[in-house]
Amino acid sequence: MAFDLITVSDRRHSSLQKGFNLRWPLGNLQGQSSPNGANLIYLCRSPQDIMDAAAQALALPHGRITVRSGGHCYEGFVANKMPDSPDEVLSILDISALDRVVYDASGQIGSELSPTQPFRYRFRLEAGSQIWDSYSALYKQANKTLPAGSCYSVGLGGHICGGGYGLLSRKYGLVCDWLSGVDMLVPDSHGKGLEPRHVSRDSTQQDELDLFAACCGAGGWSIRHYHQLLLQGPAASAQRGAVAGDGMGLVSTDPGGTKQSAGGLPAMVCQPSEQPGHLGPGDQTGNAPRAHRQYHPGHPLCGQGG
Missing domain, CATH: 3.30.465.10 (Uridine Diphospho-n-acetylenolpyruvylglucosamine Reductase; domain 3)
Structure with a gap:
């Protein structure tokens, strides 16, 4: 150990x-x-x-x-x-x-917790990474950012799975709106330990979709967060008093580019591949089912603090 x-x-x-x-x-x-x-x-x-x-x-x-x-x-x-x-x-x-931030421009990052899962991503952010360090790493590695909070020492584990509200959220939604997959640990059937799970926005099993939705606002046992799309990093502005992030674009995973909806979020919120009851990126509420704590009734576990 x-x-x-x-x-x-x-x-x-x-x-x-x-x-x-x-x-x-x-x-x-x-x-x-x-x-x-x-x-x-x-x-x-x-x-x-x-x-x-x-x-x-x-x-x-x-x-x-x-x-x-x-x-x-x-x-x-x-x-x-x-x-x-x-x-x-x-x-x-x-x-x-657990504070690493990993970027792969080719989008071939897989789950380290469940390597047999087919899902692939461009970014992996571990739950112990603090907001300040995450901003810096994403900007330096990929010129990308998140619509996350402004308190520098908040950990991503509690922040993202709690929804992730920040100064850019009115325009770009919550951080969980940009979440694509999660490595998490859930109680085993005996309530005596934890077992690994990877859940994705593109999961096909309803229990996995429920767990993913719970990671979009209800807190949880996340240890790594995976993203496919992120915001373009802010450019320097000569305009005095300009708000950091004005003019941010959205980066697409396809050559045709990602259209923006009226609210500034990617039009992929309308993808027909989304499952019924699936919390899509454009929901903006981050209102994952409060039943997250009810998946394991009476279990002596508690939530995660960012």
């Missing part, structure tokens, strides 16, 4: 209990671990680390796990134990080290 396990005896424990909102966990004091926060923090560097950590943490009596990519769960769902659960053993799976 390659993950690092941080226990209360580690001097880093009190710091790693906290996310961006230092109010959580409840009752924390500087330099002291809070009894209301995580007992254990697993620092994971690969999907296998995450699965191993989850299996170990859920094997503990009263074990429950949450996931942290950037630490921006302001409500404290990641950092705090459940109310009235004095025996709970909370483990945070910290996946911030």
Whole structure:
């Protein structure tokens, strides 16, 4: 097992209990671990680390796990134990080290988690990558960008699967509108661990389409995000006070170019290949089914904090 396990005896424990909102966990004091926060923090560097950590943490009596990519769960769902659960053993799976941004102009990136899947993409963004680093990497590698947020340290894992709203969203929609595929980990049938799944906007199985829709606003267990189309990077403007992103174009995967709809989103939202009930790129709402948490009723898992 390659993950690092941080226990209360580690001097880093009190710091790693906290996310961006230092109010959580409840009752924390500087330099002291809070009894209301995580007992254990697993620092994971690969999907296998995450699965191993989850299996170990859920094997503990009263074990429950949450996931942290950037630490921006302001409500404290990641950092705090459940109310009235004095025996709970909370483990945070910290996946911030999964932070790569990969680009292939030929569009031949496949799922690393499920390599037998046929879907191919141009971009792969891992859940631990923070917004600032993602913007920089996409701009330098491909002159592309996302209509994502402006807080630099938000992790993509919580941001994208929570919808992904930013300064460009009124014109270009949410980040999840540009999402094409997701590597994710879902609870196994026994509720004692996680198993890998890859879901795509072009999946043909209804359960996969439901999971993909849940990744477009309901949060989740994503570890990698795949994109086929992204926004053209902003050009320098001599106009004083110009809004970054004005004049952005859309990059097409076909030689004929992608038409724009009236709302500025790709006309591919009207593709006949979309499945019934499929959350298309132009829906703009990011309103994935709230049943995402109901796929595993009663399971001691929680959402992911960006």
